[in-house]
Amino acid sequence: MRSASVFLIFFLFLILSVPDVSVAHADVLTLSxxxxxxxxxxxxxxITHREEAVSEADTLLAKARMLPNIKTSLxxxxxxxxxxxxxGNQSVPTAEKSFFSYSLSIQQTLYDFRGNASRYEAxxxxxxTKRLDTKRIRNIVSLDFTFIYFDLLESGKMVLVAxxxxxxxxxxxxxxxxxxxxxxxxxxxxxxxxxKLSDARQRLVSIKNLREIHASRFNNALARPLKTDVxxxxxxxxxxxxxxxxxxKTWEISEKQRPEIQIVDATLKxxxxxxxxxxxxxxxxxxxxxxxxxxxxxxxLHEGNWSLTLGMDINIFSxxxxxxxxxxxxxxxxxxxxxxxxxxxxxxxEVEKYMLDLKAAKERVAVTRDAVQQAEENLRINRLRYEExxxxxxxxxxxxxxxxxxxxxxxxxxxxxRKAEAGLMxxxxxxxxxxxx
Numbered sequence: 001m002r003s004a005s006v007f008l009i010f011f012l013f014l015i016l017s018v019p020d021v022s023v024a025h026a027d028v029l030t031l032s033x034x035x036x037x038x039x040x041x042x043x044x045x046x047i048t049h050r051e052e053a054v055s056e057a058d059t060l061l062a063k064a065r066m067l068p069n070i071k072t073s074l075x076x077x078x079x080x081x082x083x084x085x086x087x088g089n090q091s092v093p094t095a096e097k098s099f100f101s102y103s104l105s106i107q108q109t110l111y112d113f114r115g116n117a118s119r120y121e122a123x124x125x126x127x128x129t130k131r132l133d134t135k136r137i138r139n140i141v142s143l144d145f146t147f148i149y150f151d152l153l154e155s156g157k158m159v160l161v162a163x164x165x166x167x168x169x170x171x172x173x174x175x176x177x178x179x180x181x182x183x184x185x186x187x188x189x190x191x192x193x194x195x196k197l198s199d200a201r202q203r204l205v206s207i208k209n210l211r212e213i214h215a216s217r218f219n220n221a222l223a224r225p226l227k228t229d230v231x232x233x234x235x236x237x238x239x240x241x242x243x244x245x246x247x248x249k250t251w252e253i254s255e256k257q258r259p260e261i262q263i264v265d266a267t268l269k270x271x272x273x274x275x276x277x278x279x280x281x282x283x284x285x286x287x288x289x290x291x292x293x294x295x296x297x298x299x300x301l302h303e304g305n306w307s308l309t310l311g312m313d314i315n316i317f318s319x320x321x322x323x324x325x326x327x328x329x330x331x332x333x334x335x336x337x338x339x340x341x342x343x344x345x346x347x348x349x350e351v352e353k354y355m356l357d358l359k360a361a362k363e364r365v366a367v368t369r370d371a372v373q374q375a376e377e378n379l380r381i382n383r384l385r386y387e388e389x390x391x392x393x394x395x396x397x398x399x400x401x402x403x404x405x406x407x408x409x410x411x412x413x414x415x416x417x418r419k420a421e422a423g424l425m426x427x428x429x430x431x432x433x434x435x436x437x
Contacts, residue, residue: 030233031149034222035433038145039138041223048134055123055130062123065116068108075101095297105291115280118273125270129263135431136259142432145221146422150415152218153234155211157411162204165404168379169197172396175387189393196397247355250428254347257429261347264340268333275329281322284314347427354424361417368410375403 029037039045082097109116173193179185215230255261289311294304315322379399385391425435 028231028233031146032433032437034149034218034232035142035145035436037222038141039433042138042141042221044137045134045141048130048137052127052130052134055127059120059123059127062116062120066109066120068106070104070106072104073102077101094299096299099296101293101295103291103293105289107287107289110286110288112285113280113283115277115285118277118280122270122273122277125266125273129266129270132259132263132266136263139259139426139429139432143422143426146432146436147419148214148217148221149232150418150422152211152214152230152232154411154415155207155214157415158207158408159204159211161404161407161411162200162207164407165200165400166197166204168400168403169193169200169397172383172393172400173197175383176393179387179389184389185393192393192397196400247352250351250355250424251348254351254428255344258347258427259429260343261340264336264343268336271329271333271336275326278322278325278329281315281318284312286310286312350427351424354420354427357420358417358424361413361420364413365410365417368406368413371406372403372410375399375406379403 076098077100078098082093083095084091084093086092173190176185176190176193180187180190216226218230218232219226219228287310289307289309291307291309292304293307297303379396379402382391382395382399386393386396422432422435425432
C-alpha cells in the first residue's frame with residue numbers, strides 16, 4: 001500500500017513538472033511560412049480576389065450576348081365586351097370574351113461584324129488585368145512583410161550587440177574595482193566605468209523596446225494579436241553571389257515580368273477589342289428568329305402558329321455617339337502609351353537603386369566583417385595593457401565602443417543586403433513567395 005502511494009505521488013509530480021509546451025513554446029516561423037500566411041490573411045489581397053470575381057461575372061454577361069435569346073410569355077385576358085364584327089344587320093363574335101394565350105420565341109444573332117465577340121474578348125482581357133493586379137498587390141504585400149521580417153531579425157541582433165556591450169562593460173567595471181582596491185587606479189576611472197555601463201544599459205532598454213515594436217508590426221502583418229510571442233528563423237548571414245547581373249539585362253527582365261507593364265499591355269489589347277466592337281455599330285446585324293404563338297379562340301381557324309424570321313437591323317443615326325465612343329477609346333490608348341513609358345522609366349530607376357544598394361551593402365559586409373575582427377583584437381590588447389597598468393581606462397572604454405559600433409554596422413550591412421536583394425527581386429517582377437520558398 002505504501003509503495004502504491006509513493007508511486008502515485010511520483011506520477012503526479014511528473015505530470016505537474018512537465019511544462020505546458022502549447023503556452024511556453026512559440027512556433028518558429030521561416031520567411032517562407034510568414035509570406036504564405038500573410039498572403040492568405042492580407043485584406044488587400046482578399047479585396048483584389050473579389051474584384052477578380054466581379055470581372056469574371058462581367059465576362060459572363062458579355063458572353064451572354066452571343067448566345068440565343070429565348071423568351072416566353074403566358075397570359076389570361078379578361079375583356080369587358082366580347083370582340084365582334086358587323087356584317088350588314090348582324091354582329092358576329094371574332095374572339096372569346098376571356099381567353100388564354102402563350103408564346104415562345106428564340107432569337108440568335110448570325111453575324112454582327114464581330115461586335116459581340118470583340119466585346120467578350122475585351123472582357124476576358126480585363127479579367128486578365130485583374131489577375132495581374134492581384135499578383136502585383138501580392139508582391140507588394142510580400143515585399144513589405146519581407147522588410148518587416150528583416151527589420152525584426154536586425155533588431156534582435158542589435159539586442160545581442162547591446163547585451164554584449166553591457167557584459168563587456170560589466171567585466172571592465174569588475175576589473176576597475178579590483179584595481180581600485182589595490183590602489184592602482186583612481187576613483188575617476190571607476191566612476192567613468194559606472195557611467196558608461198549605465199548608458200549602455202539604457203540603450204539596451206531602448207533597443208529591446210524597438211524590437212518589441214518590430215514584433216508588433218510582424219504580428220499585425222499576419223493579422224495576429226500584437227503581443228503574440230514571435231520567434232523567427234534567421235537567414236544565412238553570408239551574402240551569396242547569386243545576383244550578378246548586367247543593368248541592361250535586368251531592365252529587360254523587368255520590362256517582361258513586372259505585372260504593372262503587363263497590366264498596361266493587356267489593357268491596350270482590351271481597348272483595341274472595344275474599339276472593334278464599337279465600330280461594328282456602323283454595320284448591320286443579321287439575326288434569325290423562330291417563334292410559336294398560341295391564342296385560345298374558337299372563332300379562329302388556327303389558334304397556334306409557327307413563324308421563322310430572317311432579319312437585319314442597322315442603326316442609321318445615333319447622334320454621333322459611335323464616333324464619340326471611338327475617339328474616346330483612341331484617347332485612352334494614347335494615355336496608356338504615355339503611362340507605359342513613364343512606368344518603364346520608374347521601374348528602371350527602381351531596379352538601379354536596388355542594384356546599387358545591393359552592391360554597396362555587399363561591400364559593407366566585407367569591410368565591417370574585417371572591422372569586427374580588428375575591433376575584437378583591439379579590445380583584447382587594451383584590456384591586457386589596462387590589467388598590466390600600462391593602459392588607461394579610456395582606451396578600454398573606447399575599444400568597447402568601437403567593437404559595439406563595428407558589430408552593429410556588420411549586422412546592419414547584412415540585413416541591408418537582404419532587403420536590397422528582396423527589393424531587386426521585386427523590381428524584376430519575380431514572385432517573392434516563390435523566390436523564398
